Amino acid sequence: MRWIREHKLISAIVAVLLILLIIFAVSAAKGGKGNGATGVVNKGVSVISGGLSSVTETIKDNVKGIFSYKSLQRQVSDLQAENDELRKRLAEVSLDREDLEQLEELSQVLNFEYTKKDFDLVSADITSMDGSNWTNVFTIDRGTESGIKPGDAVVNGMGLVGKIQETGKGWSKVVALIDEDSNVSFKLVRDRKQLGIVSGSAGGGISGYMMDAGSTVSEGDILITSGLGIYPEGITIGNVKTVVYNSNTLLKEITVEPAVNFKGLEKVAVIK
Numbered sequence: 001m002r003w004i005r006e007h008k009l010i011s012a013i014v015a016v017l018l019i020l021l022i023i024f025a026v027s028a029a030k031g032g033k034g035n036g037a038t039g040v041v042n043k044g045v046s047v048i049s050g051g052l053s054s055v056t057e058t059i060k061d062n063v064k065g066i067f068s069y070k071s072l073q074r075q076v077s078d079l080q081a082e083n084d085e086l087r088k089r090l091a092e093v094s095l096d097r098e099d100l101e102q103l104e105e106l107s108q109v110l111n112f113e114y115t116k117k118d119f120d121l122v123s124a125d126i127t128s129m130d131g132s133n134w135t136n137v138f139t140i141d142r143g144t145e146s147g148i149k150p151g152d153a154v155v156n157g158m159g160l161v162g163k164i165q166e167t168g169k170g171w172s173k174v175v176a177l178i179d180e181d182s183n184v185s186f187k188l189v190r191d192r193k194q195l196g197i198v199s200g201s202a203g204g205g206i207s208g209y210m211m212d213a214g215s216t217v218s219e220g221d222i223l224i225t226s227g228l229g230i231y232p233e234g235i236t237i238g239n240v241k242t243v244v245y246n247s248n249t250l251l252k253e254i255t256v257e258p259a260v261n262f263k264g265l266e267k268v269a270v271i272k
Helices: 002-006 006-032 035-109
Strands: 123-131 137-140 152-156 159-170 171-176 183-186 195-201 205-210 222-225 237-246 251-258 265-272
Touching: 195 251, 205 237
Parallel strands: none
Antiparallel strands: 123 137, 123 265, 137 171, 152 159, 152 265, 159 171, 183 195, 183 222, 195 205, 205 251, 222 237, 237 251
C-alpha cells in the first residue's frame, strides 16, 4: 500500500490497463464483435494513438525548426563573411585611389611647364615632429634604403616643403622651408628673369627680397624655385603678400604666404 501511495500515477495507469484487459476478455468470451465494450476499447486506443501522433508531429516540427534555424545561421555567417570581404576590397580600392590622387598632386607641383628635367619621387609619411620646433623639423619613414640623401628636396601636393638634413636606414630628418636656416632662390612665374632669395622667418612665415632693384614684383605674384642651388627648378614656393621698398639696400623686400600648409602635413615626397 505504501508503494501505491508513492507511485500514484503508475498505479493509475496499471489500473486502467487492467480494466481495459478485463473488458476485452469479457467481450471476447461472449463472442460479441462491435459491442459497447469493444467500442470503448477502440475509442480508448484511438485517443491514445491520436495523442501519440500529435506528440510525434510536434517533435517533428521542432526538429525541423532546429535544422532550419541552423541553416539560417549558416546563411547569415556566409553573408557576413562576404560582406567583410567586400569591405576589405573597397578599402583597398579607396587606398589605391588616394595614392593615385597624391601622385597626381605631386606631379602637378613640379610645374613641368617650367622645367624639362625628370625626377624620381619617393613617397613618405611623417612619423614624428621635432619638439617645440615641430613645424620646422620633422622625421619621415624613408631613408638611405630608398636612395635618399642630405640636400634632397621635399615636396607635397601643394609645393616646396623643405630639404633632407640627415638620413639613415628607414628614416630621414627634414628641415622645412619656413625654418629660419632655410634659404631658397626663386623666380617669378610671370617673369622668370626676375630673381630673388627667400628664407624662413619667425612665426612660420617666409620673407625675402628681389635681387634686381628695378623688379616689378607685386602682391599676388607666384614664386617658384629658380633651379639655382639644391632645389630643382619649377617647384611652387608661395604667393607674395606684401612688397616694401628698402631705402637702405635699394631693394624690394617681400613677405610670402607658403603654398604648403605646414601644420597639416602628413605625407610628403622626396625628389631624388
